[in-house]
Amino acid sequence: MEKVFNTRSMIFTLYGDYISHYGNVIWIGSLIRLLKEFGHNEQSVRAAISRMNKQGWVQSEKKGNKSYYSLTDRGRARMDEASKRIYKLESKAWDGIWRMLIYTIPEEKRHLRDELRQELIWSGFGLLSTSCWITPNPMEQQIHDLINKYDVASYVTFFQAKYEGMSDHHSLVNKCWDLDEINARYTQFIEEYSQEYKLDKQKIANGDMSDGSCFVKRSLLVHQYRKFLFIDPSLPKELLPGKWIGDAAADLFTDYYHILEKPATRFFESVFEN
Template sequence: MENQPNTRSMIFTLYGDYIRHYGNVIWIGSLIRFLQEFGHNEQSVRAAVSRMSKQGWIQSEKKGNKSYYSLTDQGRKRMAEAAQRIYKLEAPSWDEKWRLLIYSIPEEKRSLRDELRKELVWSGFGLLANSCWITPNPLEEQVETLIEKYEISPYVHFFCADYRGMGEPKTLIEKCWDLDEINEKYLAFIQKYSQKYVIDKNKIEKGEMSDGACFVERTLLVHEYRKFLFIDPGLPQELLPEKWLGDSAAHLFADYYRTLAEPARRFFESVFAEGNSLVKKDKEYNFLDHPFMSESQS
C-alpha cells in the first residue's frame, strides 16, 4: 500500500474511533485482522502492541488461550481528549484569558523535558520564550494530568493571566504558531478529500462500494485528519485569521465521515464479533449518538 501509515498510529486510530466504544477491549487476532486491511502484517502489529503496552497506553489480559488488549486509564483519557478535538465543527469562543506554564527541569531529567515538550505541543500550547509555554484555551485539567504523569510539580509554575503587553493578542499568536503553514495543510486536506468525498458518496449511493472498503476509507480519513491534533492548537475564533480554513476542513471531514460511517461500522462489527465473544459493547454507547450522526438525523 502506498504511503502505508505507521502501525502504532493506526492502532491508536482504531481504538479512538471504534474499540473504545466496544468494551474498550479487543482480541489480538481481531486487531491483526483489521490491520491487514491496511497492509500491516502480524509481526508489525505485535511489535506495535508491545511498544504501546510498555509506554502505558494499553494493557493485556489473558482469557483462556487468547490475549486481549484494552486502553489503560492514561489511554482512555488521551482518546477522550483527542475525540473532543477531532469531532468539533467550530472553533471555541475565548474567555480572554491566557494560561502560562513555566518550568525549570534539571539537566539530568533532559529526556523527561523532551517528552513534556511533545505533550504540550499536542495539547495546544505554544512556546513564547525559553521554557515558557502559553495557550488561550482552558487546559487546566490537561496540565494537572501532565504534572501528575511526569511527577514534575517541584519544577513547574502555572498561571491564568490577562495580557497587558504593548501589542494585540494576535501578536502572541504570530510569535507562537505559524497559522499560514497550518492553513496550507488544511487547504491540501480540502483539495484531496473534497474530490474523494464526492466519488465515494456516489459509489455508496449506487451500491458500488463494499462495507470493507468503507471501513478502510473511514479509518484512513480519521487517521489523516487527526494529524492536525499535532499542529493545530485549536485556537478560539477571536484569535484566528479571517480566511481560516480549519472550520471548512472540519465540515468536510464530518460530511465524509457520515457518508462512510454506517457501512464501516457494519464491517467492523462483523470482524469484531468473530473473536470477541467475551467482549460486550458499551451499553452507554449508541452509534447514532455520535456528534456527526446525531446531526445527520436532524
C-alpha cells in the same frame, strides 16, 4: 493493499474510532484481521501492541488461550481528549485569559523535559520564549494531570494572566503559532479529499463500494485528519485570522466521515469478536 501508515499509529486510530465504543477491549486475532486491511501483517501487529503495552497505553488480559487488549486509564484519557478535538462542533467563546506554563527542568532530567514539551505541543500550547508556553484554552486540569504524571511539580510554575501589550492578541498568536502554515495544510487536505468525497458519495449511493473499502477509507480519513491535533492549537474564533481554512476542512471531514460511517461500522462488527 500497500501498507500506508505505521502499525502502532493505525492501532491508535482504531481504538479511538471503533474499539473504545465497543467495550474498549479487543481480541488480538480481531485486531490482526482488521490491520490486515491496511497491509499490516501479524508480526508487525503483535510487535506494535507489545510496545504500546510497555509504554502504558494498553493492558493485556488472558482468557483461556486468547489475549485481549484494552486501553489503560492513560490511553483512554488521550483518546477522549483527541475525540473532543477531532469531532468538536463549535469552539467556546474565549474568556480573555491566557494560561502560562514555565519550567526549569535540570539537564539530568532532560528526557522529562522532552516528553513534557511534546505533550504541551499536542495539547495546543505555543512557545512564547525559552521554556515558557501559553494557551488561551482552559487547560488547567490537563496541566495538573501532566505535572503529576511526570512528577515535575517542583520545576513548573503555572499562571493565569491577561495580556497587557505591547501589541495585540493576534500579534501574540503569530509569535507562538504559524497559522499560515496550518492554513496551508488545511488547504492541502481539502484539495486532496474534496473530489474523492464526491466520487465515494456517488459510489456508496449506487452500491458500488464494499463495506471493507468504506472501513479502510474511514480509518485512513480519521488517521490523516488526526495529524492536525499535532499542529492546530484549536484557538478560539476571536484569535483566528479572517481567512481561516480549518472550519471548511472540518466540514469536509465531517461530511465524508458520515457517508462512510454505516458501511464501515458493519465491516468492523463483522470482524470484531466480543
